[in-house]
Amino acid sequence: MKSLDRINQEALILFAEKGYYGTSLSMIANAVGIRKSSIYAHYNSKDELFIAVVQFVAGLYKAKLEQFFAVLKEVDHPVEHQLYHVLRWYMQLWVDKKNATKFWRRIGLFPPEHLENEIKRISAETVAQSFHKELADIFRKGVENGELRNVPSEKLVALFQILIDGILTAILLNDYQETTELIQDGWHHFWSGIKAADIRQTNTGEIKNV
Amino acid sequence: MKSLDRINQEALILFAEKGYYGTSLSMIANAVGIRKSSIYAHYNSKDELFIAVVQFVAGLYKAKLEQFFAVLKEVDHPVEHQLYHVLRWYMQLWVDKKNATKFWRRIGLFPPEHLENEIKRISAETVAQSFHKELADIFRKGVENGELRNVPSEKLVALFQILIDGILTAILLNDYQETTELIQDGWHHFWSGIKAADIRQTNTGEIKNV
């Protein structure tokens, strides 16, 4: 693996675990096995390295997101199944990319303030907007075909985001390894609240895997 | 105001905004208007000051929590109203004590690792356990009197916590000033999912204030 990639990788781990101010360039260099000053062969400042890591994670999420929704759209599942799979996919991302997720959540909630605007811009342009758009499309379809109650899709996206953030917070706070039950229960009750009234409540929560 | 109180107050603001490593003792001293070394008349180390702030916020939350639930138990509201008021009270705490809430969330999700165990111990002993207990009592009552579906109260507490954390994350991420709509929508859908089946869905979301 190239030295630049190793710097980015170790920087991601350390920034995720200790934050921007809790991570020094010496710590990153030590983790890579080089001298601190060698980092400056690749980046002109700590801020530049940090933003590069932000871009790296944003690009990773963008790729995963596009791939997932492309596959999801190929088959014509009911909205109920589509949303459940979005939830499962999102949480699987946490399991697969813990460092990236922890980093992303940290800089989203508590960014170093002199980089806040740039972080929010990158997040919006690379990930947040398209994720929001894909979700809104699914919800709109669900309202149109009668699967969902007639609620504005913007509102449904906001509610779904609350569910996602709530579950992710629980995972981060309690350091869960096993998230399946949490996701299933959370989904079950969320779906009970948004589905059209003519679907029986006793019929929810029995979703099979793809 | 005493100098010690001013140190605690400015430390809380700075730790909340910049975190443990992003806040230096000089910054705190500057904010108070004293010299850095004067802080050592009150605390023996940065860690000691930080933990004192943790204790202060924990004590604040404990007092608010005990007061709120004492009042809540005086009147015999339906579980639906009780839970909605818990949600409203919790979010009002955010509005009233933004610094404390931001600090509390930061140290809960991303504590400085050498203080992680102590922070979690203080949080559990002072706030988290009793909040959990009060919620479980309400849910248990709701299941017993038939207002709620027959779901273990532990599970209902976890779901309610997801709702709270999801809403709080939305507020922190988007810097909302107006949280009323988010809370009402979130509550509406949460309640639709947990209420007993014989209550009509169209009857929810019309909760009055106390």
Next chain:
DNA sequence: CCTACCGATCGGTAGG
């Protein structure tokens, strides 16, 4: 990618 450095700031101490 290295050695050798820089001024600034860090948490913390001595002594009053």
Next chain:
DNA sequence: CCTACCGATCGGTAGG
């Protein structure tokens, strides 16, 4: 609560 100071480490540079 102050002045004066400590060694260690910070982000960053010069020069190879």
